Amino acid sequence: MKIIVVETAGFAETGADGKAAQERIREIIKAHGCRLLGPNCSGVINTHVGNVQSIGLVEEVEKGNIGMTAQAGVYAAGILTGLRHVMNFGIVATIGNKMDISETDILEYLGSDDHIDVVAMYMEDVKSGRRFIDVASEVTKKKPVIALKGGRTAAGTKVVSSHTASLAGNDEINSAAFRQSGIIRARDNEHLFGLLKAFARQPLPRGDGILVITYTGSLGVAATDTLYLNGMRLAELEPELKERLKGILPDYVTSLNPVDYSFSMDAEQLRKTIELGIVSEDVGGLIVVLQGEILGSFVDTLRSIDYKGKPILSCVAVKEFMMEDVILMEKAGFPVYSTVEMAAEILADMYRYSLRKDRQAQA
Amino acid sequence: MKIIVVETAGFAETGADGKAAQERIREIIKAHGCRLLGPNCSGVINTHVGNVQSIGLVEEVEKGNIGMTAQAGVYAAGILTGLRHVMNFGIVATIGNKMDISETDILEYLGSDDHIDVVAMYMEDVKSGRRFIDVASEVTKKKPVIALKGGRTAAGTKVVSSHTASLAGNDEINSAAFRQSGIIRARDNEHLFGLLKAFARQPLPRGDGILVITYTGSLGVAATDTLYLNGMRLAELEPELKERLKGILPDYVTSLNPVDYSFSMDAEQLRKTIELGIVSEDVGGLIVVLQGEILGSFVDTLRSIDYKGKPILSCVAVKEFMMEDVILMEKAGFPVYSTVEMAAEILADMYRYSLRKDRQAQA
Structure with missing residues (x-):
């Protein structure tokens, strides 16, 4: 399986011309039978296999048991600078416009990777809701999945669509989907990082x-x-x-x-x-x-x-x-x-x- | 006016013997016509007049426009070590068992001191609720008052009584009292410090x-x-x-x-x-x-x-x-x-x- 990473922005998130360009990419990868991450993303780090696609801090990032997917590359790269001091990441994957590979695909992979004990998701929309719930329900049986969701209000949703060409959806539906599939919802980044550290490093309480x-x-x-x-x-x-x-x-x-x-x-x-x-x-x-x-x-x-x-x-x-x-x-x-x-x-x-x-x- | 500061613990918060000892102090100060801060407190800092009663960091604390009262001395002293880098305090007063001087007295004073632009209160109970609401309502007309209240649950209230000999009261009543008097309620210390910094250093927004x-x-x-x-x-x-x-x-x-x-x-x-x-x-x-x-x-x-x-x-x-x-x-x-x-x-x-x-x- 060939996977291409397209980090360049300027596709569906910018309007009609960009959408057309993104469609042309879709046809090309289809014709050649390969998969694509992006466009408008920052690639992938996998510390366990020494793989770096552009989130370029890998020599300073230790091997770890946290898997993370983020829609936005700037988000993932920005926080890694600080967080690598207190958290060990195994995989960090950014998906951007997710023309082909979605958050659900990454979640499914993180669920199956034995190096990963806890999964973090920063997401702005959920594509193919039914499959997302099915995959998440399976993964949360094995390991905790913690999600921070941007685009909770109508105004926030509008901002989402202007920077990653996606629709954030109705937040009550998202909440219900998270609950149903056992995803732990973080309020903000502090809460997300706080949950991650605890789940990655400490055993679960066996009593209240x-x-x-x-x-x-x-x-x-x-x-x-x-x-x-x-x-x-x-x-x-x-x-x-x-x-x-x-x-x-x-x-x-x-x-x-x-x-x-x-x-x-x-x-x-x-x-x-x-x-x-x-x-x-x-x-x-x-x-x-x-x-x-x-x-x-x-x-x-x-x-x-x-x-x-x-x-x-x-x-x-x-x-x-x-x-x-x-x-x-x-x-x-x-x-x-x-x-x-x-x-x-x-x-x-x-x-x-x-x-x-x-x-x-x-x- | 003479004011005595009693920092020693071991009074009403420890049981019957301590209560009796505290009552003896009350009689002595009454007989001599002076006021008393404490017992079981950590005293006062006033950076504008160079006054230090035991929260002993004054040479490192700059003059500032934040006034703070805390029931517990350890709390006030502990946080000052870090916070002095990003916040400038004018007055920090701890009240402990507040046998004589209460949070309301400190609040009233902070409201009247022109060096103080914003008031922070860490409180575990409210004595003389009516007077507190009256004083707070006057102070909040002039400057913001931000309160963090410990003892929100029945269990928390019980813990309060074991360390400062006071009853934390019904939290819904506290919330109503805060709302009525215009006090801004902080969720936790981070929120309290976050509010303080903004109110102390930035003007108020004039539009939404x-x-x-x-x-x-x-x-x-x-x-x-x-x-x-x-x-x-x-x-x-x-x-x-x-x-x-x-x-x-x-x-x-x-x-x-x-x-x-x-x-x-x-x-x-x-x-x-x-x-x-x-x-x-x-x-x-x-x-x-x-x-x-x-x-x-x-x-x-x-x-x-x-x-x-x-x-x-x-x-x-x-x-x-x-x-x-x-x-x-x-x-x-x-x-x-x-x-x-x-x-x-x-x-x-x-x-x-x-x-x-x-x-x-x-x-």
Whole structure:
């Protein structure tokens, strides 16, 4: 199978002349029996086979388990510059005007590639809706698919058509299609990247009870609120674990979940508290709120713990000012979020996905 | 007036003994006719008078027009470390158990201090609700008040009471009180800081039409969606401005709003496009989506423009990896957001606030 990549713009997205030119390309590839990606795209990266089509950062991108498809090339290339520090991509494919190869084709391929554990889609329209739902329903049984959809309003849809020659469709129909096929919908890029990091690096929660460990009460409150607003809850430690935890904690710590160390948290306390949480039957996952100024002091300890399949997400408030240590944490496999709300919400998304997967495995 | 600051914890938030100790303090200050901040707080910073009570970063904090009150000291101290790079605080006051001085007292003071243009509140409960609404209603006539409220769920409320000895109350009542008094409610810390930066450094939009300038179509779509979802719209340039703009743009740019430079944007193009927007009667404010890798090349140009009272917010995707240039932008007065959705939403918040202020001025 021959595949041609056409990155040049100036086709269907520009009007009648461009549409005619695109049709001529279609006839040519048909006549020669090959497939085409684009036009108006930025090509493909596959880090596992060393393939680069123009999104030209591959020497700096490590092999990874995230697969991504984006309609717009500028989007994919732009974010890779930063994201390669905290996420490892296996495949990044841009589809542009998708005259021949569509988001559904890429999704199907990403679903079948064993290097890929989680799929991200930035999409502005869905072609051949029925097939998209069928393919997505199959892929989400095996791995999570997270989608960010542009063109939610009539005005946004109009903008979509002017830059990739496609119709964004009715957003309620899109939402229904996503729900039906088990796709997790991201609100915006931050949410998309936040979901990706967690699904790519952490196991799924096996229960809805969460242990929250914090150094500031206010973020313990925010974590609690967000967990409950998203159908999760604070875990209740078993009586003997409560006693053991009381023995570890300084006497001014009054709550056992969230455990609030009030500015005195050190790596050893954190390790002991996490290890109690791992032992507890009621703890399905953990959230740790870490102080950015001493973030580096926690990394080795966090890495040394056996989490026995329980996920741990961390929050570092205003993390953008401590990126050196945040990148250390991320490279050690611990997703770091700027808000504890995001960490709590994403744990809930992961838990819902695991429930759906279980139901499907039983069906 | 003598004011005592008690930072020590171990009072009403810890149980019966602590409550009794707090009551003894209350009697002592009553007998001596002085006021008390705390206990269980982290004191006050006032950069305009060089006053520091323990949130000990004052030599690194510049004088600024943001006033902030936080129940929890750890919260205020923790975030200051990072935020001082992009925000200038005038006053930061923590109230802790607020035995005597409450959030309402601080709010009233911040409302009257001419150094303060915008007020931020992190709160976990509201004491004396009626007086709070009265004071807040007066302050919001003069300056925006932005609040982040912890304890939205029953579970969150319970956590609140264990760390600052207060009851968080019914969240629907809180929401109603905020709406009634014109307080802008933040969803989380990111949203709070995002609102603060915009209100502290940019003028209010005087119309709902927004000009979006971008280097990637996908973020133009997202900006458009978010504007319309928040009651704003894309501005429609006057015919003669459209013609002038067409003369400036490369021929592959097909939409006049969002103006999408598809990766070729330079500072001079940006300046010319912004200046057209400033001239247009229909443009109430601007959003510029800038490429992080070349962000530094835009700063001087952006600073040289006369915006004639129109606000401009910028989006730099994955900005956390370009903080050096982001801080340059912020110090030049241009708020930078990681997502264009946040920029668009905040412009809408600012416009709604300006409408409310106008209505009140006419009443």
